[in-house]
Amino acid sequence: MTFGPVTPGSPGAIAESREAGNTINLTATSRRPGEQVIKVLLAASAFLSVIITIGIVVALFAPLTTFFANVSIVEFLTGTSWTAGFGAKDSWDDKDWGVLPLVVGTLLTMTIALVVAVPIGLGVATYLSEYASERLRQTVKPALEVLAGVPSVVYGVIALIVLTPILQDLLGANIFNNLSPGIITGFMIVPIVASLSEDAMTAVPRSMREGSYALGANRMQTTVRIVIPAALSGIVAAVVLGISRAVGETMIVAIAAGSQAQLTLNPLVGAQTMTAFIAQVASGDAPQGSPVYYSLFAVGALLFVMTLVMNIFSIALVRRFRQAY
Amino acid sequence: MTATLEERVAEPPELTGTKRPDVRSAVFAGALWACLLLAGLFLMAVLLVILQRGWARFDLALVSEQPSRLNPEGAGVQSAIFGTLWVMLGTILLAIPIGVAGAVYLEEFADNTKWWNRLIEVNIQNLAAVESIIFGILVLAFIVRGPIGTGFVVLAGSAALAMVILPIIIITARQALRAVPQDIRHASLGLGATVWQTSWRQVLPAAVPGIATGTILAVSRAIGEAAPLILVGATAFVTFNPEGFFSRYTVLPVQIFTLVKFPEEANLQLAWAAILLLIIILLAMNGTAIYLRNKFQRRW
Numbered sequence: 001m002t003f004g005p006v007t008p009g010s011p012g013a014i015a016e017s018r019e020a021g022n023t024i025n026l027t028a029t030s031r032r033p034g035e036q037v038i039k040v041l042l043a044a045s046a047f048l049s050v051i052i053t054i055g056i057v058v059a060l061f062a063p064l065t066t067f068f069a070n071v072s073i074v075e076f077l078t079g080t081s082w083t084a085g086f087g088a089k090d091s092w093d094d095k096d097w098g099v100l101p102l103v104v105g106t107l108l109t110m111t112i113a114l115v116v117a118v119p120i121g122l123g124v125a126t127y128l129s130e131y132a133s134e135r136l137r138q139t140v141k142p143a144l145e146v147l148a149g150v151p152s153v154v155y156g157v158i159a160l161i162v163l164t165p166i167l168q169d170l171l172g173a174n175i176f177n178n179l180s181p182g183i184i185t186g187f188m189i190v191p192i193v194a195s196l197s198e199d200a201m202t203a204v205p206r207s208m209r210e211g212s213y214a215l216g217a218n219r220m221q222t223t224v225r226i227v228i229p230a231a232l233s234g235i236v237a238a239v240v241l242g243i244s245r246a247v248g249e250t251m252i253v254a255i256a257a258g259s260q261a262q263l264t265l266n267p268l269v270g271a272q273t274m275t276a277f278i279a280q281v282a283s284g285d286a287p288q289g290s291p292v293y294y295s296l297f298a299v300g301a302l303l304f305v306m307t308l309v310m311n312i313f314s315i316a317l318v319r320r321f322r323q324a325y
Numbered sequence: 326m327t328a329t330l331e332e333r334v335a336e337p338p339e340l341t342g343t344k345r346p347d348v349r350s351a352v353f354a355g356a357l358w359a360c361l362l363l364a365g366l367f368l369m370a371v372l373l374v375i376l377q378r379g380w381a382r383f384d385l386a387l388v389s390e391q392p393s394r395l396n397p398e399g400a401g402v403q404s405a406i407f408g409t410l411w412v413m414l415g416t417i418l419l420a421i422p423i424g425v426a427g428a429v430y431l432e433e434f435a436d437n438t439k440w441w442n443r444l445i446e447v448n449i450q451n452l453a454a455v456e457s458i459i460f461g462i463l464v465l466a467f468i469v470r471g472p473i474g475t476g477f478v479v480l481a482g483s484a485a486l487a488m489v490i491l492p493i494i495i496i497t498a499r500q501a502l503r504a505v506p507q508d509i510r511h512a513s514l515g516l517g518a519t520v521w522q523t524s525w526r527q528v529l530p531a532a533v534p535g536i537a538t539g540t541i542l543a544v545s546r547a548i549g550e551a552a553p554l555i556l557v558g559a560t561a562f563v564t565f566n567p568e569g570f571f572s573r574y575t576v577l578p579v580q581i582f583t584l585v586k587f588p589e590e591a592n593l594q595l596a597w598a599a600i601l602l603l604i605i606i607l608l609a610m611n612g613t614a615i616y617l618r619n620k621f622q623r624r625w
Binding site: 032034035038039041042043045046047048049050052053055056059060062063119120121122123124126127128131140142143144145146147149150151152153154155156157158160161162187190194218219220223224241244245247248249250251254255275278279282283288296297300303304307308311312314315 | 349350353354358361363365367368371374375378422423427428430434435444445449450451452455456457458459461462463465466467470488491492495520521545546548549550551552555556560578579581582585593596597600603604607608611615
């Protein structure tokens with residue numbers, strides 16, 4: 001806010017604003033106790049978000065002490081077999097706890113999604129930012145919002161019932177495979193990649209394009225050599241956010257990728273992902289305190305750390321490109 | 326603020342090169358156009374498939390009957406519709422007051438040179454990108470089980486969805502508040518109003534259309550959300566309508582997930598009809614939000 005300090009009767013703040021000279025001190029002269037109460041309530045509402053974050057960290061990481069008391073962290077991170085759903089419900093020892101199959105399943109689906117989403121998303125963004133008329137933009141942007149607004153459970157049904165049979169005919173895919181949910185997840189994140197990278201390209205100042213045109217470059221050269229490099233950090237941020245969405249996407253893989261955790265790079269056989277495992281355990285009956293119940297938190301914590309690292313990276317990149325101009 | 330940025334000051338000068346466009350340029354433009362076409366075709370295909378497959382069972386029984394494993398041909402999804410209504414009521418009651426209050430604090434009261442206010446801001450940005458299933462785990466650990474221990478009830482679902490949309494509401498409400506010009510605040514403060522009186526009587530009323538648009542979009546996101554609710558008990562096969570916030574429940578997206586897993590063709594048809602219903606609700610809400618944005622967005 002530019003109208004100066006709001007803490008009533010804070011002499012230091014008043015003196016500061018007098019020195020600054022250009023801000024007017026508008027602090028109320030009468031003390032209204034209700035005002036302070038309201039301010040505290042509003043601040044508490046804002047601070048609730050921090051409490052939620054702390055809650056997430058506690059909820060995910062506190063159960064890990066029990067989990068890693070029974071499973072070695074080395075086995076968890078490097079083991080190549082995950083059989084959490086098999087064996088006796090209350091036994092830790094008759095199961096394999098290597099999370100790699102779930103991680104590889106997640107990364108495989110994510111890679112397929114990116115192969116679809118990055119070219120299409122960037123193509124749409126570049127077209128809208130550099131080529132499209134204002135009228136086309138006004139039509140396409142709400143359509144992108146509709147695409148982004150379709151619930152992921154609907155995309156999951158479309159992947160399983162509509163796309164998978166086509167892939168079965170064409171490529172001999174299994175009924176549960178990672179290709180179909182990967183492609184559909186890719187289309188789901190197209191709006192995210194497109195709208196964020198379009199923002200980044202639109203933020204490139206017009207003078208840079210004019211400079212390029214003045215040197216004789218045509219529209220394609222200007223786009224490829226001037227606008228895209230200038231917007232690169234924003235574009236990378238958009239892609240990273242898309243990756244984090246693809247990694248965390250749950251319903252599409254839970255419906256269409258099946259529930260078999262297996263270490264494979266073949267997209268035509270189904271490999272369970274981390275989110276699909278969480279959904280499977282949660283929708284089945286996992287008794288509180290059972291090994292499977294704890295493994296849900298271990299996989300959730302790993303997912304949270306993976307997406308958090310990408311999100312922080314993405315937010316930092318966006319901040320950098322905002323500061324550039 | 327974005328509205329004024331979009332206004333072009335003047336027509337941009339014609340900057341097309343004098344040479345005829347070369348082949349590479351044409352191919353490049355064609356490829357970009359193909360991307361747009363592909364995305365558009367995908368959207369059309371999705372909507373058409375939903376309409377075509379959902380139409381068969383899009384009848385009165387869909388809303389008037391309860392789900393049934395014995396008679397999927399005549400079953401409906403009434404419990405899921407009422408479940409969605411109850412869960413959304415709770416979500417709205419939790420998320421909107423807290424979200425708007427948080428936005429008012431950050432925009433009107435907070436001194437953003439203080440580290441704790443910056444922490445809140447960065448934290449909200451991060452929270453907006455946290456995957457929704459994580460909020461489900463949080464509610465499972467603290468509200469369904471653990472210290473509060475409500476069990477798998479409507480309120481737990483509302484809490485999970487409220488956390489999913491809280492950052493979205495705060496971020497959009499802040500943008501709406503920021504779009505209200507400073508002059509209005511200065512005039513109000515100059516007449517002797519306190520900061521809260523200014524916020525409540527001047528700034529918030531002026532920002533209502535923007536806040537409403539953001540809120541509708543956030544709520545429509547929550548209606549379609551299934552992942553966090555799977556963790557907090559919505560996968561139960563519930564054949565009765567919830568009676569309150571402490572009743573067992575299911576919601577439309579999770580009911581669709583449940584129906585698709587059943588082997589019978591009739592259940593799949595019912596799922597497509599429920600999808601059509603869900604899409605119609607969401608398109609109507611999105612349409613309302615876009616209408617509000619265009620109609621009431623004031624340019625200062």
